[in-house]
Amino acid sequence: MKRGLLFALLSASLVTVFAVALVAAAFVRPRVFRGLLFAQSPLGRGLAHRSAYPSANAEVVAQANPAVVTVIATRAERHNAALQGLQERLHESDDPTIEPLTPQAHVPEARPQRGSGTGFIIDPDGLIVTNEHVIKEADRIKVKLADGRERRAVVQGADHATDIALLKIEASDLPVLPLGDSDAVRVGDPVIAIGNPLDYEHSVTSGIVSAKGRKVYNDPPFENFIQTDAAINRGNSGGPLLNLAGEVVGVNTIIRVDGRGISFAVPSNVVKQVIAQLRAQGYVVRGKLGVAPQNLTPEFCDGLGLGGLRGVLVAAVNPDTAAARAGIQPYDVITHFDGQTVSNSDEFFNLVAGTPPQREVEIELVRGGQTLRLRARLDQREEEGRARQSEPPASLERSSLHLGFSVRDNTPEAQHALRVGTWTGQVTGGVIISEIDPLSAAADAGLAVGHVILEANRQEIHDLQDFQRIVERLHDGSALVLRISSPHQKDYALVAIRVGEEK
Numbered sequence: 298m299k300r301g302l303l304f305a306l307l308s309a310s311l312v313t314v315f316a317v318a319l320v321a322a323a324f325v326r327p328r329v330f331r332g333l334l335f336a337q338s339p340l341g342r343g344l345a346h347r348s349a350y351p352s353a354n355a356e357v358v359a360q361a362n363p364a365v366v367t368v369i370a371t372r373a374e375r376h377n378a379a380l381q382g383l384q385e386r387l388h389e390s391d392d393p394t395i396e397p398l399t400p401q402a403h404v405p406e407a408r409p410q411r412g413s414g415t416g417f418i419i420d421p422d423g424l425i426v427t428n429e430h431v432i433k434e435a436d437r438i439k440v441k442l443a444d445g446r447e448r449r450a451v452v453q454g455a456d457h458a459t460d461i462a463l464l465k466i467e468a469s470d471l472p473v474l475p476l477g478d479s480d481a482v483r484v485g486d487p488v489i490a491i492g493n494p495l496d497y498e499h500s501v502t503s504g505i506v507s508a509k510g511r512k513v514y515n516d517p518p519f520e521n522f523i524q525t526d527a528a529i530n531r532g533n534s535g536g537p538l539l540n541l542a543g544e545v546v547g548v549n550t551i552i553r554v555d556g557r558g559i560s561f562a563v564p565s566n567v568v569k570q571v572i573a574q575l576r577a578q579g580y581v582v583r584g585k586l587g588v589a590p591q592n593l594t595p596e597f598c599d600g601l602g603l604g605g606l607r608g609v610l611v612a613a614v615n616p617d618t619a620a621a622r623a624g625i626q627p628y629d630v631i632t633h634f635d636g637q638t639v640s641n642s643d644e645f646f647n648l649v650a651g652t653p654p655q656r657e658v659e660i661e662l663v664r665g666g667q668t669l670r671l672r673a674r675l676d677q678r679e680e681e682g683r684a685r686q687s688e689p690p691a692s693l694e695r696s697s698l699h700l701g702f703s704v705r706d707n708t709p710e711a712q713h714a715l716r717v718g719t720w721t722g723q724v725t726g727g728v729i730i731s732e733i734d735p736l737s738a739a740a741d742a743g744l745a746v747g748h749v750i751l752e753a754n755r756q757e758i759h760d761l762q763d764f765q766r767i768v769e770r771l772h773d774g775s776a777l778v779l780r781i782s783s784p785h786q787k788d789y790a791l792v793a794i795r796v797g798e799e800k
Contacts (some may be wrong), residue, residue, distance in 0.1 A: 357489055357543045358501050363443045363472040364418045365491045367498055368427050368450070368464070368535060370435035371736050372410040415492040415536030416440065416464065417474045417545065419572070423448075423466040426572065427535030428550055429455040432462050437736045440466050443499065454575030458583075460550050461568055462535075463575040474537055476572075477544025479523065479564035482506055490527040490549055492536030502528035504558070510643070513551050513561055521567060521647060523547045526558035538562045570651055584652040584675035586660075587618025588625060590642040601628065606663060608632035609645045623660060623673035632668075633661035649675070700768070700777075700796065701737025704728040706761050707749050715747055727751040728764045738794045744781070751789070752780035771796050 414431030418424070425440060432438050438450040448466035455462040482488075486506045494500050504527030512520040525538060529549050538547035547562025574581045590609040597603065597610055611629040614620050625631075631639055634648045635658040652658060654677035661670050705711050707729040715731060727749045733740050750758055753767045754777060771777060775796045782789045 354489055354501075354503055354541075357539055357541060358491065360543050361417075361474055361489075361491060361537065361539055362499055362501075364474045365443060365499060365536065366416045366418065366425060367441040367493050368414045368416045368425070368431050369439040369441065370412050370414070370432045371437045371439070372412075372434060373436050373735060413493060413496060413532055414534035415532065415549070417491075417535075417537045418471050419473055419476065421469060421471045421473055423468040423471060424453070424576070425450065425464040425466065426548060426568065427462050427464060428548065429457055429460045429462040431534050432464070438464065440464065441498075442468075442471075454579035454581075456571050456575065456581040458581070459563055459567055459571050461548065461563060461571045461575075463572055474539075474545050475543075476565045476569055477540055477542065477546045479546045479566045482509065482523065482540065482546050482564075484508055487541055488525055488527055488546065489539045489541075490525070490529055490533060490536060491539070492529070492533035492549060494528075494530035494532040496532060504528070507559075509564075511561060512643075521564060521643070522551070522561035523564055525560055525562060527560065528558070529560035533560075582654055583650040583678045584654050584656065585619065585678045586625075586649050586673060586675060587615040587620040588631075589613040589615075590631070590645050592641050593630065603630060603663075606630055606632070608639050608663070609642050611662075619673045619676050623671045625660065625662065625671065625673070626664065628664070630663045631660060632663060633659075635659055650678070654678075701734040701739035701794070702730050702744055703732040704750065704761065704764055705731045712747075726760070727758045728761050742792050742794050743790075744779075744792055744794075747783065748781045749783065750779050750781055754778055 412431070414427055416425040416427035416431075419426055432452060432455070438452070439447055440450045441447050446468075448468060450464040450466045453463040453465045484506050487503065488506055489501060489503045491499060491501050504525050506523060507526050508524040511522040511524045513522060514520065523538065523546070525547075527538070529552055531552075533549045536549045537545040538549055540546050544565075545568075546565045548565075548568055549560065549562045551561040553559040571581055589612040591597075591612045593603065593606065593608060593610055598606065601610075608630045611620075611625060611627055611631065613627055614625055631645065633639060634645060635652065637648055639645045639648065652675055654675050657672055657674045659670055660673055661668065663669075705728060707725065707727045711729050711731070715729065730744060730746055730748045730750070733744060733746055750764065752758060753764060756763070756767055758764050758767075768777075773796060776793055777796050778791060778793045780789060780791055
């Protein structure tokens with residue numbers, strides 16, 4: 298009896314001590330307490346699974362934002378021809394409800410045409426992914442990094458079919474974004490978009506993956522878009538679509554203008570294939586088999602006695618192609634391509650186009666109830682070619698200092714020749730800008746034909762000789778501060794440019 302009472306008192310004491318310890322832990326180490334409490338529950342296991350990813354969108358954004366850049370493409374044209382070029386695929390589709398995420402273009406009559414989009418860094422030495430339509434027909438491309446630095450970019454290569462371009466800037470030790478596995482993305486997965494919509498740099502939106510394998514232009518060969526409801530607008534072009542692990546699973550490309558929350562991104566696995574070729578050779582080549590595939594419908598299966606066979610039906614074989622040389626015939630059903638199962642015509646085309654030309658592949662097909670295995674050496678698709686590199690027009694090249702403008706003495710005759718106003722005598726002396734490169738840093742700083750330079754680096758300018766004497770002492774990279782005015786006004790302004798800096 299006494300032993301039983303003693304045991305009961307001891308047990309009660311232990312329970313009391315344990316309860317007090319739990320209460321203390323809950324106040325002193327609440328996170329540890331919750332971890333111990335829920336570790337073995339279904340909720341606890343779910344939380345543990347989520348801990349493999351950043352716990353909030355803010356963490357993903359903080360990690361990814363430094364590798365997202367603004368891409369500014371400048372074109373010398375002063376009309377809308379370049380914008381029309383950006384809409385080629387839209388016009389081909391004859392569907393006014395869809396459009397590429399075209400750059401925000403500013404097209405004043407007397408200014409060059411500029412458009413901006415987004416990109417992201419994939420290599421610490423300065424390789425940047427963006428959309429092809431962002432930099433299409435650009436004469437000069439500038440990249441603005443997250444820390445505010447600006448760099449001239451050149452096009453390493455571009456692929457119109459997938460709307461992917463690869464840029465290169467001179468830099469090192471840059472932050473990068475990893476390309477994830479878009480095949481692993483599921484409908485309903487959360488995603489985050491970062492970009493520069495309507496010039497609001499580094500805007501962040503979030504949503505989910507709405508669908509996969511979408512077509513937009515009804516262009517069978519290359520369309521395999523990820524659909525998302527994350528808010529995306531013009532200027533998001535070329536920006537990353539991220540999963541909660543901070544990996545890029547898509548490149549934002551197209552929006553529906555007649556709806557809300559319907560946007561499309563190029564899957565990262567497609568981007569990987571394209572970028573590999575752009576890095577190696579500057580352009581993309583794709584394999585071609587030479588058949589016209591059609592999806593197997595119940596009617597085809599019943600009419601041809603195919604039962605539940607899965608694959609693609611060969612409707613036609615083009616003569617003098619890899620398919621013809623391999624012996625493929627109409628009514629064949631291709632079930633496997635180079636060891637991979639074929640389910641539909643889109644999947645089949647992507648497999649063929651993703652295989653390099655001249656590679657020999659195995660085609661498994663069913664003909665008359667018998668399974669055959671044929672070998673084919675793929676041809677190259679004819680429309681592929683080298684991407685034009687982004688180089689400034691020769692007519693816009695300047696001296697080694699790259700001032701970006703020319704000057705002459707400020708005289709009534711000069712003003713009359715330049716048609717910049719009527720001489721009033723209010724602004725005399727100095728030199729007048731007679732010509733300016735519309736794609737230069739000087740033009741970006743606001744200098745224009747007709748501006749009178751009165752001082753350079755705080756030294757007064759009386760004539761052309763004074764200006765040339767100051768400029769001769771400068772070297773590439775020097776800062777040049779100018780005090781300017783209009784020839785017939787007394788309003789003055791200061792303008793600073795970097796000598797030798799190309800935009």
